[in-house]
Amino acid sequence: MITNILFGVGVAFFGFVLQTSIAGVNRKVVGRVQKRYGPKWYQEFLDIFKLLSKRSVTHGWIFDFGVIMALGGIIGTAMFMPITSDLVAFADFDNFFIFVYLIAVGMLGMAMSASGSGNPLASIGVMRALTTMLAYEVPFMIVVLTIIKLTGTSSVTGIAEFQQLASNNWFMIALPLGGIVGVMSLMGMIGKKPFETYIAPAEIASGPMVEYGGKQLGMLFIMHEITVFIEVSLFVHLFLGGAENVVLFIVKYFLVYTTLNIISSVYGRFKIDQVVLFFYKWPILMAISQAFVAIYLGWVI
């Protein structure tokens, strides 16, 4: 049990290092898209460690408690995440719903802390984040419903292994409409344009993050990196057949994240009601028709 927990902590740490490095590389990629040089690939690490070392201010116990709950919830969630089918801390217990709902503890902690700062811009950011969540989560869950119904298991490694069988395609190909919905929802999840309304730096001063500095901000940065790790690797496991070994996992992960970043770098920002209307128009229609076609008619490529 202790080894499993230590392994889980290792997964969370691996996720943090991986995502922070890839995010650094992606700052260069986006820089090149926008005809800039971009910062060094390890710039994100420097930012985080600088923040952690600084002395900051606090707005009361809930402000700190929320940050601890946020980072703790996200580390806890990441501990369940499989890397390959064999490299998983708690085999058989990596249920899909744990990732969707345990991640919410972290989100709740951050929202709580942000509202506890007493800055209205933070509350507006939280409102937008939750509204965006209401938008992207439902189509995504419907696609995952289809996947779980087809594979008969809600274990993330189980779903990945199902796709690795010779007779089955990746779900990105097997369920093409669902795959597109998955990509769009993932962009909402990790807050890429056009769905980054809740951060909106020029408009609401980074939203939930507005009051933070020093170690609290550093911890929220770590939390954000691990959150992105959870969401992108969930996509890799659910839609891209998981990974047989770590190298393949890193390659798939890098490709997914970089593609999203490049798509994101050419878009503007939606208004919050446009986000909701968007997701409740095409993605949900596509998700529902995909589910009907796959479950009731059995048409899976």
Next chain:
Amino acid sequence: MASIELIIVFTALAGVLSYFVGRLNKVAGSVVTILASMFVFVSVAYFGYNNELIHSTEFLPYVTFSVTYLGLFFAILVTFIFAMVSFFNPFFVEKYKYPALYSMLYLLSLAGVLGVFFTNNFMSLFFFFEFVVWTSLFLIPMGRSKRAASSYYAFSTVGSFALLFAIFIMREASGTFNIVSSMASVNGTEAAIVSALLAVAAFAKLGAFPLNVWLPRVLGNSPDAISAVFSGGLEKLGAFVAVLALVKLAPFGYVVDATGLAASQYVIAALGALTIVFGTLMAIRQDDAKKLLAYSSMSNGGYILVALTIASSASVSGGLYHVVAHALASTAAFLAIGAVSRITGTTKMSELGGMIHKMPVTYLVYLIAIISMAGIPPMGGFISKWLIFQAVIDKGMILVAVAVFFGSIGSFLYVFRPLAALFLGQELPQHREVSKEAPFFMLVPMVILSGLIIYTGVLPNFFLGFINNVLTEVGVTPLVIGSYTVTGTNGVLQPALIASVFGVGVLIAFIIFIVLKKSRKVGLMDTYTAGNFIYTEELMHYSLDFYAPLERLYEKYINITKDFYKRLENKVVDLGRLMKYYFFTNKPEIMVLWIIIIMGIILWGDIL
């Protein structure tokens, strides 16, 4: 050993006693409610759990009892809620116009509830059902609105009549009022009609769409303690009837091959899904914290209906577990809001802010309650929602799943509002001086409830084991549970593992936090304002129309159900006027004419 009859008679007598004590001293009368309801809970739970309840009757005429696991499950839960809420009575009776009557009705409705769950006779069931309606009816207007009581009465009547018709049909088919044998004897079309009628009764009691209008009115306007009792206890009578209607009676209608579900199940699940969506959308736009929780109760009632109608082992145990989880969570949340309302005198979120600084324990109670309500681990609500999701996915109910997921994510939105607007944010000056933490005896039930919410989320197997007895009794395959694991249709869950991993995560985060440099404490007004100078707390507190951009998308359509019932009400009033005009005029000769005509019609063929 304890006799059910004696417990019920004791509760009723204690109610009468509390009335007379309450006439002498308001608070003493309400203390009687605490003692009596605690006694009832302890005796029902202890003797019921050890199978030592005696069901013979000696004093009450025509009433017979029997102990079923189903009845026991609901009885223990609801008496527990009554016992917990009763701690609030002494602190609130001062405000009511008839404090002695309040204490008496509180205990009488408890007696009625026990009768409903333990009787084995449909006529007594109906009697106790009405008894609960009539006693709770007069508790509602002691709060803010009299109209809420009439609305409750109107919808309860629909449910009661549906129940009565169902009872008569079963009596016609079986010749007995016994619950088990009369339900077993109906089949074919009769069973379908009975099932539909009982479902109407369940909908009316649960406040499910389309019989939902009373619930937010009652829960939003009742006295604070009564809202908690309604949401956690009395509303669950609907779930009890729903188990009878949806699980014990077979579904009917055309069976879809792909899923093996009958048409009636699709209809009920669709109505349950609409209940979830409408409840969620309405909860998001409330300004009154109690109303918000009321709509959330409605939406959770929808989950219970969806779960019970699918009638697989995962879904029924999920539904029953949701009854427990929601009862605990919503009672705790209502009590926390009640504690705030006692001190500030309002439950409107736009008038409150920053209560956390003076009421930290109440805040934590509310936080734990909403984590469970939103279905987030490691709280009880996650287990039940997980089981319900399993069942919905397993049956491939796509459109119902949209509603179920929407309600689940939507609940993050609405439960967060009171947290942000009422407890967090700027501390408003008008409450800064007066507010303080709730008294010790108000914190006791809230903390017990929070402990149970965590317990149900971390170690659900004790409750699920009890629910498995219920499942066996109503004819559903029991759920597979290990010593720490729960096995659903397509996955295994180990709640204790989730909780401990979460604990490890928090520990790591705490260590990171504590080893780094200590932060300097600054005031809440010392925030980034983009260069503006703002000195009033209200301007820095974002609480009004929290989800305005989202609300704008559907605010045109929110009054459709309400308008429908308003028009129906007007039609009923018109009909009443018409009857009055033709029949009850002030000219006696017309009355006599009508009486003769009606007598003639009735007696035609027999005597004439």
